[in-house]
Amino acid sequence: MRPLEASQLSSGNILDVVFDKFLSGTKIFANRDVLRHDYVPEALPHRDEHIHKLGAIVAPALTGSKISNVFIYGKTGTGKTAVARFVLSHLERRAADTGTPIRICYVNCRLAGTNYRILAELCNSGSVNVPFTGLASGEVLDRFRSSLVSTKRSIVVVLDEIDALIKRQHDDTLLYELTRINESLRGNWVGLVGISNDLHFKEFLDPRVLSSLSEEELVFRPYPADELYDILLARAKSAFLPGALLDPALRLCAALAAGEHGDARRALDLLRVAGELAEREGATAVDEEHVKFAQQKIENDRVAEVLKSLPLHSKIVLVATHLIGNRMQEGAITGDVYDVYKELCGIIKVEPLTQRRVSGLLNELDIMGILNARVVSLGRYGRTKKIRLGISPKALSDAFSEEILISSLMSHSPQRFHRRQFT
Numbered sequence: 001m002r003p004l005e006a007s008q009l010s011s012g013n014i015l016d017v018v019f020d021k022f023l024s025g026t027k028i029f030a031n032r033d034v035l036r037h038d039y040v041p042e043a044l045p046h047r048d049e050h051i052h053k054l055g056a057i058v059a060p061a062l063t064g065s066k067i068s069n070v071f072i073y074g075k076t077g078t079g080k081t082a083v084a085r086f087v088l089s090h091l092e093r094r095a096a097d098t099g100t101p102i103r104i105c106y107v108n109c110r111l112a113g114t115n116y117r118i119l120a121e122l123c124n125s126g127s128v129n130v131p132f133t134g135l136a137s138g139e140v141l142d143r144f145r146s147s148l149v150s151t152k153r154s155i156v157v158v159l160d161e162i163d164a165l166i167k168r169q170h171d172d173t174l175l176y177e178l179t180r181i182n183e184s185l186r187g188n189w190v191g192l193v194g195i196s197n198d199l200h201f202k203e204f205l206d207p208r209v210l211s212s213l214s215e216e217e218l219v220f221r222p223y224p225a226d227e228l229y230d231i232l233l234a235r236a237k238s239a240f241l242p243g244a245l246l247d248p249a250l251r252l253c254a255a256l257a258a259g260e261h262g263d264a265r266r267a268l269d270l271l272r273v274a275g276e277l278a279e280r281e282g283a284t285a286v287d288e289e290h291v292k293f294a295q296q297k298i299e300n301d302r303v304a305e306v307l308k309s310l311p312l313h314s315k316i317v318l319v320a321t322h323l324i325g326n327r328m329q330e331g332a333i334t335g336d337v338y339d340v341y342k343e344l345c346g347i348i349k350v351e352p353l354t355q356r357r358v359s360g361l362l363n364e365l366d367i368m369g370i371l372n373a374r375v376v377s378l379g380r381y382g383r384t385k386k387i388r389l390g391i392s393p394k395a396l397s398d399a400f401s402e403e404i405l406i407s408s409l410m411s412h413s414p415q416r417f418h419r420r421q422f423t
Contacts, residue, residue: 075222077263222262307399
């Protein structure tokens, strides 16, 4: 027991040093939560037009009239969710002041994942208890409808990232049911606010759903660098202590995020992580170097998250490509990858997919930027693809280090390669 107790004491001492250093060190932040995505500020720079339009669409709710359904489109980080939350929180407060029976229910469809869980959240928001699983979706929908009838309270349902649900399930039944539910209500109603990152989202919908929606649309364009700077500056005044953030660092965050499709979330992440890095090293202010390190850290974290979330066979394909890359610097063709992939499947006792399916996985990984696949000409022998890793081998090994099954394949030496000489 004594060695274990000493080890625990040592670990405790290490944490005491870390915590004492933080408590006694240089302070950077006044309120770091201001830089998080779910924080809704008192003002949203450069989105007054969108706030006005959405406010005009939902304003009839204050007199008990049903609002038009509205769909909000735009790339990630363009302010869609922030504007929706901002406007609807004001609507909810004004409705409470005037005694209008309205409630707002916000659901992130990507996190909810299924029609059942979305309906369960709608029920739970109205104090109708629904188990996490176990009921038919029709039963949950009936409970939701009954709660609306009994309470006579109208509801605005915000379905954020609705495109993720429709594309994943190839099923727009829930959307159709929500658009038709008003036919069974008297004196109250359900209004929909859909938020999508995909401008072509409606192409996935059945014509019957489109005809039932009769929606209005708002399109959010990306922020240019000067607007991102204004957004960051407004947040930074509350997030950082006076003098703790240098202006060149702020401008660099805005410029880097503007170069990636005007993503305000990206800009806020960069600024927050840069501040945390400066704080950990005991710096008195955030400078450009901290922002550059933050960019590298965020990129590495993003790649690791994507790699960890890949299906098993995609991971095996990546390992196969990595192993071939150790032997063939110029890259491998699809047949090489498939041969090694089958060998790896045999080692871990997994049934391999067909070559056609593996070719599809290679295309998906290429689109994601994890692999680089370029078409090369073989002259009279036609054309083929040369495949190489699009990330560093270290990033791959780090991401899979905690997965015993996959990490065990990283050091494998394939039995053979189908080498081809091209002229």
